[in-house]
Amino acid sequence: MFRLGARQFSTLPPKSSTPFNHVKSLGPLNHIAIATKNAESAADFYRSVLGASQISPKVEQSDHGVSTVFITLGETKIELLEPLGDSSPISQFLEKNPAGGIHHICINVANLQASLDKVLEHKIRVLGKPKIGAHGKMVVFLHPKDCGGVLVELEEN
Template sequence: MIGRLNHVAIAVPDLEAAIALYRDALGAEVSAPVDQPDHGVVTVFITLPNTKIELLHPLGEESPVAKFLERNPAGGIHHVCYEVADIKAAQDRLRAEGLRVLGEGEPKIGAHGKPVLFLHPKDMAGTLVELEEI
């Protein structure tokens, strides 16, 4: 069921500083910031040869990333995202295994314009996991 690692998301308190770090110090290809109002974040993607890094910055005070940064002021790894061929089949299988899907429990459209869902970190060895349909 689980496919490739799509990205590792890092919550950052200073988006411009994080962009500069990856672009200037590390020489990475960095996308423009994009507001994701449905998810309460601004996203920036860093393209690597084998995956992506997603920088997350809060979009508003109610953002889940704002809450994460309250607990982790310096920022840090927020989630990992794995690809799946069929998000609904993955959702059904995971629920049958007793795993909790966060939010409204149904896939939403993610930053790449594809269906995504998040799994509760307490069910996933302490890590927030995003699944994205390929």
């Protein structure tokens, strides 16, 4: 337990059953994805203002309807997502959030199928079938309504 002002917090994980309690393959956070209208100008902010150490070239991911730029900021990876046309899911996100913002988080898993089996067992909806993601590895997205309002991407590593 620790205190922050008048509030008390537990440092132990909750004992409730979660979809990943029995999946030993769950790994660390892979990246945070941010939707933006212009990935190159967003990357410039991370470089010039925040001192990003590595910024990848912009790459079209036509299967996903986006261009991506990956940024290394300390120990954190950020994926900038720029839409490739009006039918891109990122275009739809930007219509609702014109300034852009956090689109999803990505978590590494050792075995995507085992993780997928577990989330389906817990009735968590999956958005589409697993497919090759921006890193060239298998990914799948979990419905935000089943994940506390957060779009979660699982990536096999």
